[in-house]
Amino acid sequence: MSARLSVGARTKGAMAPTTRPPEPTLPPMVDRRERARIALSSQTPEPIEGECLACFLVRSVEAYGCGGDLALVEAFRRGRAPAAVGVADRLVRLGADCACQVAPAGVWVLAREHRVRDLRTDRLEVPSPIPACHGVGPGSARPCALWERRGRRQPGAAASQARSTCGANASAIAE
Numbered sequence: 566m567s568a569r570l571s572v573g574a575r576t577k578g579a580m581a582p583t584t585r586p587p588e589p590t591l592p593p594m595v596d597r598r599e600r601a602r603i604a605l606s607s608q609t610p611e612p613i614e615g616e617c618l619a620c621f622l623v624r625s626v627e628a629y630g631c632g633g634d635l636a637l638v639e640a641f642r643r644g645r646a647p648a649a650v651g652v653a654d655r656l657v658r659l660g661a662d663c664a665c666q667v668a669p670a671g672v673w674v675l676a677r678e679h680r681v682r683d684l685r686t687d688r689l690e691v692p693s694p695i696p697a698c699h700g701v702g703p704g705s706a707r708p709c710a711l712w713e714r715r716g717r718r719q720p721g722a723a724a725s726q727a728r729s730t731c732g733a734n735a736s737a738i739a740e
Contacts, residue, residue, distance in 0.1 A: 610637070612645045613698075618652070619668040619708035620698035621645075631665040638664060642706060649706035659714070669695065673712040 610625045618641050625637050635653045642649050659672045669675050669691050679696055680689040699709035708714075 609640045612641050615700040616645070616698050617701040617709035617712070618646075618706050619673045619712045620695070622664050622667050623669055623695055626665045631663050633663050635661070635664060638667070646704050646706040648704055652706040668708070668712060672715060673708050674715050676711060676713045679711050 610621075610629060612621045616624075618638070621641050622637055625640075629637075631637075635656060638653045638656060642652055646652070656667055656672060661667045661672045665671070667673060675691050675695065677689060679692070681692045682688070683690050696711060699711055701707060701709050
C-alpha cells in the first residue's frame with residue numbers, strides 16, 4: 566500500500582495520507598423512526614414568538630412530517646416553555662402518542678367557530694389553511710383560542726383518526 570506524502574511532511578519515513586476519514590454513517594440496524602428522529606434533530610423547527618403549542622405542531626408536521634414521537638413537543642418546550650416539563654407526559658395521558666395526534670385531529674381540535682361547513686355534506690370541516698395562531702403568553706405550553714380539547718381518552722386512543730395520516734406510524738404498522 567502506498568501513500569502520498571503530504572506537503573510539509575518529513576521524508577524520513579513520515580508518510581501521511583491525504584484523504585479525510587469517511588463521514589460517520591448510521592449502522593444498518595437503526596430503524597426508520599430513529600433515522601427520522603436524527604434527521605429532525607438536525608433541522609428542528611423553531612417556535613415563532615407568541616405561537617401556541619398546537620399551531621406550532623400543525624405547522625411543523627406539515628413542513629417536516631411526524632417523527633412518530635413527541636420530539637416536536639419537546640422542541641417547543643425547550644424553545645418557548647422551558648418550565649413546562651410535564652407537557653409531553655400530559656399529552657400522552659390524553660391519548661397522543663406522536664405530534665400529529667395532538668392537533669388538528671387528535672387531543673386538540675379546531676374550535677367549532679373556526680371550522681367551515683361543507684355544503685355538500687353539511688359537516689363542519691377544518692379549513693385549509695388553518696387560521697393564524699391567536700397567540701399565547703411567554704412560557705405557555707397551552708393551545709391558543711383556536712383550539713379546544715377533545716373529550717378524555719385512554720393512551721393511544723387519539724391514534725384512531727391520526728394514525729392514518731401519520732407516515733411514521735403507518736410505516737411502523739406495515740412492518
